[in-house]
Amino acid sequence: MLARIGLEPGDEEFYAGQLSGILEHIDRLQQLDTEDIPPTAQVVEIASRLREDEPRPSLTQEEALANAPAAVNGSFRVPSIQEET
């Protein structure tokens, strides 16, 4: 549910079987003692760069909406997120 992917009947068993096989392999990481090891999130050392805070051209509204599955009044159309009362 967190993944926001719908499942069809039978999918649950199919993916559960495959994912538990993969997780079983992944569990070997627990054999390693990593208590004092720092995590790597960024693998190369690149200094953070700041850019000048200057305005520059961006997409026009038309370009931004060009790929929209549903657009209305210059906006993306989505289902209502609040119940009607």
Add this chain to the structure above:
Amino acid sequence: MTDDLTQLTIKEASRLLRLGSISAADLVTAHVQRIERLDQHVKAFLRFTPEVWEKQADEADRRLRQGDAPPLCGIPLAVKDVLCVRGVETTAGSQILKGFRPPYTATAVARLFEAGAVMLGVTNCDEFAMGSSTENSGYFPTRNPWDLERVPGGSSGGSAAAVAAGEAMIALGSDTGGSIRQPAALCGVVGMKPTYGRVSRYGLIAFASSLDQIGPFARSVDDAAITLSLMSGLDPLDATSSDRAGMEVLNNFGAGVKGMRLGVPREYYDVKGIEPGVKSAIDAALAVLRTQGAEVVEVSLPHTDYGLAAYYIIAPAECSSNLARFDGVRYGMSEVDAPNITEQYLETRRKGFGSEVRRRVMLGTYALSSGYYDAYYLKAQKVRTLIKRDFDEAFKQCDAIVSATSPTVAFPIGSKTQNPLSMYLCDVLTLGGNLAGLPGISVPCGTSHGLPVGLQVLGPQWGENVVLRVARSYEEASGVKTQVADVV
């Protein structure tokens, strides 16, 4: 005559173009005719871009006539379906992006366009670059030009197959765990993954952002080197791109291997599942490099056995986050008439994503979820440190690391699709390079049972010139030329 033009390298074609013996239009026409004849069998391309190639070939011929031709003037290029090209349908091999026309062009592609390359079309790949066979494409599988019943490797299988079949002179791919090097090996062409940060990722449809790099496929080490040098360098639109000059990848790369120390990791040399024919091709390649004056030493990468496990947490975790943007709102497939927003997400993503993508998004979401984060994602990032340290230690004892690129040659279509873990093992020799951010190349080194074998060379970060030097020396001394497959 026209088919002969599809066997050339950039160097050879550029000479003929500059002499005026052929035009860019001739070169493009020769490739288009070959595509028309062969791609119905190989299926390397998802779509063709005549409106782009006609304009670019005209421009190339104009510049050739004026005598100010840029380095890739008129060179036919294929682009993997994960790199955005303004106005050209780009779908990451996925149904969820069917019809998407990007409003901008990826920096790597734009730089090759500026260098004069002519885009022929968009190549097939595993959906969102997740796979090692191109069978996970949301459209159709690509076939290996050397044996149409076998896979071309993946995920950049279409790009590798296009170059191998003489349908494009160079191609672009992306490599997250081996997706350039492994298909290059299986199709018998040169494929290179640069150091993380060498090439801007702007306009690359992201899979795993801390691992992804864009790189070239080519028919010679020289061609790969020149293409890479032209697409490299700082891009203000990618904060992880390096300000190192692209041309440094060419430094001294023709100097040969005399006096170099080449490390063979014992964990790679004897990796589980390596085929005897692959092993003997690698042994022969090492003998060639020794003859050229290199010293071959044994090194160790002790955490190799944990690499796949760490990779299969980090890559799915990052992909689950990156693919959250496919929500059916701004672009792509959508269940716009769903009763509520949650149903819209669930149905759009169920219908739009194929089973491998769904599997990885679920795995990644799980690994990042509250209560499991420390045990999975954080643990994997720590193991990533150990793997990087393994390489740091190894590079104290050698200048470059050599191994097979893939433990096997191209395998039959369908043979690994039922067991995801068996497919993941295809990348066991390549994904360490991504976890450690290293440059790596695969260069053809003979055949086993008539199918191509690839020699992988890995270098320290920013050591593209070292990697290219070893590969070029091997290519030159071995006489193993990248062949164009006859196909049919």
